[in-house]
Amino acid sequence: MLKIFKPCDFHVHLREGQLLKYVLKENNKNFQKILVMPNLTKPITNKNILSKYRSFVLKNNKNTEILFTIYLNQDCSIIDLKNMVKEKLFFAAKLYPLHATTNSSSGVKDIKKMSKYFEFLENNKIPLCLHGEHIHENDDPYEREKRFLDFELSWLVKKFKGLKITLEHITTKDSVDFVKSHKNIAATITTHHLLENTNTFLGNFLRPEIFCKPVIKSVNHQKSLLNAALSGNSKFFFGSDSAPHLKNRKFNEFCCAGVYSTKYSVSNILELFYTSKKSNNLNKFLTINGCKHYNLKFDNTLISYSRKKDFIFKKYSKFKNDSLINYNHFKNYWSKN
Numbered sequence: 001m002l003k004i005f006k007p008c009d010f011h012v013h014l015r016e017g018q019l020l021k022y023v024l025k026e027n028n029k030n031f032q033k034i035l036v037m038p039n040l041t042k043p044i045t046n047k048n049i050l051s052k053y054r055s056f057v058l059k060n061n062k063n064t065e066i067l068f069t070i071y072l073n074q075d076c077s078i079i080d081l082k083n084m085v086k087e088k089l090f091f092a093a094k095l096y097p098l099h100a101t102t103n104s105s106s107g108v109k110d111i112k113k114m115s116k117y118f119e120f121l122e123n124n125k126i127p128l129c130l131h132g133e134h135i136h137e138n139d140d141p142y143e144r145e146k147r148f149l150d151f152e153l154s155w156l157v158k159k160f161k162g163l164k165i166t167l168e169h170i171t172t173k174d175s176v177d178f179v180k181s182h183k184n185i186a187a188t189i190t191t192h193h194l195l196e197n198t199n200t201f202l203g204n205f206l207r208p209e210i211f212c213k214p215v216i217k218s219v220n221h222q223k224s225l226l227n228a229a230l231s232g233n234s235k236f237f238f239g240s241d242s243a244p245h246l247k248n249r250k251f252n253e254f255c256c257a258g259v260y261s262t263k264y265s266v267s268n269i270l271e272l273f274y275t276s277k278k279s280n281n282l283n284k285f286l287t288i289n290g291c292k293h294y295n296l297k298f299d300n301t302l303i304s305y306s307r308k309k310d311f312i313f314k315k316y317s318k319f320k321n322d323s324l325i326n327y328n329h330f331k332n333y334w335s336k337n
Helices: 017-030 047-060 078-086 111-123 144-159 173-180 191-195 198-202 219-231 265-275 279-293
Strands: 002-005 008-012 033-036 065-071 092-095 128-130 165-167 185-189 236-238 302-308 316-319 322-325 333-336
Touching: 002 265, 002 279, 008 017, 008 236, 008 279, 017 047, 017 316, 047 065, 047 078, 078 111, 092 111, 111 144, 144 165, 144 173, 165 173, 173 185, 173 219, 185 219, 185 279, 191 219, 191 265, 219 236, 219 279, 236 279, 265 279, 265 302, 265 333
Parallel strands: 008 033, 033 065, 065 092, 092 128, 128 165, 165 185, 185 236
Antiparallel strands: 002 302, 302 333, 316 322
8 A cells, every 4th residue: 555645647638629628637646746838729818718718627627726938939929828827717827839849830949039038937937837848850759858958948947047847747857857856846747658668669669649749769778767757856757748649640641649647647646656666756747846846835634545456448448439548557457545
């Protein structure tokens, strides 16, 4: 048996409409807080879009604290941002490089042209969440994260020393080392980047259900992520980047990037820490570190989980005339008592 605080997930994609209702229910079961990403079909770049989305999400929410983000690009108005900050409509800003991932066609091509926005965030103590990949047509996808550190993030941390930054879903040793060596920056790590590597992704056969952006990396990079997460280091915390796509969009000639991990993510993390003999650091990774980074209070009521061996997992969850693919890694399952 393990006793932990109810976890937080600091990187969630709820999507829209009926799919959002379904995904939000799963999050309500598992998490006390979630940080919701803004890359909808029509990105959340202004007060009007955000207000409508907030209303729909909160109407369908039950018992989870929802932290909203704004999609930061050059279409955003500083005056509009000021009004949203005054009304406390969003918690953090999310920046996507142009064409980096799902619904990033409105992303930023050159972050150095975003200085006035970074200054605004810094002055108003609003966190900046970054999809950390340098996108260029000649870049190898496996090198994009390292190049982002070299070309964009190094510049950003030097110029805006007071800006609180979260480097999202890191995948490389380079990012682990960068985060450790700089102030005011922390990083989220996903379940699938901790548990998978290029061998499990495409070593024997291609597994489209774990195709994601940034792409899953080598065993050596995976080891660095594991060391960071399992250590309890306060700069690293859980952000699932759970990103639901229907089965017909994943098992497809043009496979969508994203792993839907919400259903079993807590169980997978518990099993990882338990088998690694690092259960004492579970609360740090799942709750404390993220809340400390974002200056948030959290519910420290302990919840008991029991381990069930050789559990029969539900790979597909039916949704309308299709289904969602539930990511799971282990044979054992941790359930709430």
